[in-house]
Amino acid sequence: MGRSPCCEKEHTNKGAWTKEEDERLISYIKLHGEGCWRSLPKAAGLLRCGKSCRLRWINYLRPDLKRGNFTEEEDELIINLHSLLGNKWSLIAARLPGRTDNEIKNYWNTHIKRKLHGRGIDPQTHRPLITCTPNKPTAIDTLTTTANDNVGFQINMQKTKKQQPPELSNINNEKEDSNSSSGVTTDEVYPELNLELSIGLPAQQKRIISSSCIQVNDKFSKRRVCLCCNLGFQNSQACSCKSMAMATTNNYT
DNA sequence: AAAACTCTCAACCGCGCACAG
DNA sequence: ACTGTGCGCGGTTGAGAGTTT
Structure with missing residues (x-):
């Protein structure tokens, strides 16, 4: 249809x-x-x-739009919000009066990403980069991002009725602490922020085996897949699973 | 001067969600 | 419970401006 x-x-x-x-x-x-x-x-x-x-x-x-360059304060606010919310541009924009999600998204991609790389921080995970060259993310960084973003955490954001501000609940302190490179929480810096967020393990589908291995349960099979091995890092420092076989799609039931 | 290259950002696209019937 | 419609979101594209060669 x-x-x-x-x-x-x-x-x-x-x-x-x-x-x-x-x-x-x-x-x-x-x-x-x-x-x-x-x-x-x-x-x-x-x-x-x-x-x-x-x-x-x-x-x-829109008449209430704030045109012009982003201020340093806005930069830092966006970075902090992104560390908590990820690519939820509309939620980030809701906390920056006069800025749009599209504007922030573009600004993130063109300026802030570069800025964070310059600071040695991975813009996706907000963690220090493990770099071979000063400003470029390595394959390991990509691996970590993939594992954490897609498998390790599931961000649960309760959606509310239209036109109402989003209600997120229970900031996970552990995540916040690990993401805060300065050791200062967002609450301390931006006490007016209402970022209610809960983070939980993903439902049944995928389960972490080790830092780089995931268990995939689909309708055809259950199998373990090592992301390191799949990217060619088996038997290196990056891979601790010690099992090249896991990189294959053999069943692990 | 102009061709080649890079960067920026407005606009588009496709998908998912909410809601009404 | 199901289906169709409209809205909003996030990812991507591409035109045009700026910079380099």
Whole structure:
């Protein structure tokens, strides 16, 4: 059956917005308010997809947007929030008035990542890099990131009703401490932050065997897979599983 | 001067979730 | 319980600006 398209693509403009389109959108939203994005383009006389209108408004035309460079304080706030929330750009943006998720995401990818690498910190894990060269993450870093992000932790964020601020619960102190390179918690630096977060083990599907080994239970088989071995680090310092066989997809039931 | 290369960021795309019927 | 619709999110792309050769 498939999903119905969000708009009739053959009758919509794409690419950069013109001044006239911006003005139409602004004046329509000033008159009628936000919302009902699907029907907005037609009502506003725009040959645009509703999603495109929403994005243009939220990321560029909204009057409360703070344009211009990020301050040092904003930088540090983003870094701290990212260490707690990961790539949850909308949650991060919700705590930076006047900034959009898209803006923060772009800023993260173009500036902050580099900044953290310069400090010797892995931007994904917020842990010190184990580097061969000063600024580049190694395969081991990638491995650690993969294991921690995808297998080791599952971040549970309780979703709430629309339009309400997200409710996250119970910051895991252990994680926070390990991520805080200065030893100062986010609570101390940003007491006004309400970051409720809980972290738990992932459900049944995958289980950590050792730091680099995961157990994968899928509908075909149960098997152990060593990420180190798969990346060619078997029998090295990076790999402690001492079992090349684990790198294969042999069943381990 | 211009070609090649790099960087930035606005915009697009596809997916998942919530909700109404 | 199921299905369709709309919205919002995160990842990715690509045009254009800036820089280097």
